[in-house]
Amino acid sequence: MEWGSLQNFIDMGGYGLYVWGSYLVTLFAIAIEIFSLREK
Amino acid sequence: MRFWKYSTPQNFYPAAKKIAAVFFVLALCFGIPGLYIxxxxxxxxxxxxxxxRIIFIHVPAAWMSMFIYVVMAFWAAVGLILNTRLSSMLAQALAPTGALMTFLALWTGAFWGRPTWGTWWVWDARLTSELVLLFLYVGFIALRASIEDPRRADKASAILAIVGVVNVPIIYFSVKWWNTLHQGASVSLTKAPSMASDMLLGMLLMALSFWMYSIAVSMLRVRKIIRDRERNSGWLNN
Structure with missing residues (x-):
């Protein structure tokens, strides 16, 4: 898969909102879970 | 090796830390190539x-949401039948991660449904039964939280977890039993997968990564639960 440019990658063929809206929320949720379980 | 040695919280506590470290590494080993593909x-x-491309997190999250529930109910049942504390602690540790996976399956599903179906949400059998799964996880956590004595909370929540298992096959087969907007399974044990091999490989690697991640965070959480529930027993402080 050749994206050509970073802009194309972010744009996701016009579906950027949906793709990144899914991935960023997933990343955020995982970050919160790991942070909440840190051991002092 | 005496396997049963690890069935007490005291002996499992240090082991859980090692297991968590190994499975975090495994999650990355599958997740990085999975995302690359x-x-x-x-x-x-x-x-x-x-x-x-939402599939690479949607399907793994949805699979884990169902799988974690079955494992959670299994350990809850073992705790109920054999009266082993660690089993109930494992069930307790799995619930928040299961709820998170269910939330992610619903969330990414909405973000996938909007551009492809034209709607964020529809009350079809697959989506509704997955929402019921989220309520079962939340109910399990809330029921535990409402009972002060942890051993009584173990028993009450185990009953809820076991009864709720009936929902898992309903989710899985909902796309066959009812006419749903959600598509049928692209991957099953009985027929060849109906998707391109690179897509399938990426999805399976991500599913393995989510699985390894779930084990790792559950181990960290069971340590937290052990610290909380055993704080007065003395062995933790030395």
Whole structure:
């Protein structure tokens, strides 16, 4: 898969909102879970 | 090796830390190539364009949401039948991660449904039964939280977990039993997968990564639960 440019990658063929809206929320949720379980 | 040695919280506590470390590494070992294939190898879908790339987290989250529930109910049942504390602690540790996976399956599903179906949400059998799964996890956590004595909370929540298992096959077979907007399974044990091999490989690697991650965070959480529930027993402080 050749994206050509970073802009194309972010744009996701016009579906950027949906793709990144899914991935960023997933990343955020995982970050919160790991942070909440840190051991002092 | 005496396996049963690890069935007490006291002996499991240090082991859980090692297990968590190993499975975090495994999660990365599957997740990094999984994402690479998902974004840089797998081709554009001829019907859905790039929107389909949500599959690499949607399907793993949905699989884990169901699988974790079954494992949670299993340990809850073992705790109920054998009266082993660690089993109930494992069930307790799995619930928040299961709830998170269910939330992510619903969330990414909404973000996938909007561009492909034209709606964020529809009350079809697959989506509704997955929402019921989220309520079962939340109910399990809330029921535990409402009972002060942890051993009584173990028993009460175990009953809820066991009864709720009936929902899992309903989710899985909902796309066959009812006419749903959600598509049927692309991957099953009985027939060849109906998707491009690079897409399938990326999805399976991500599913393994989610699985390893779930084990790792559950181990960290069971340590937290052990610290909380055993704080007065003395062995933790020395």
């Amino acid at each position: 998902g974004f840089f190898v797998a081709p554009t879908d001829h019907q859905q364009g790039e929107a389909y």
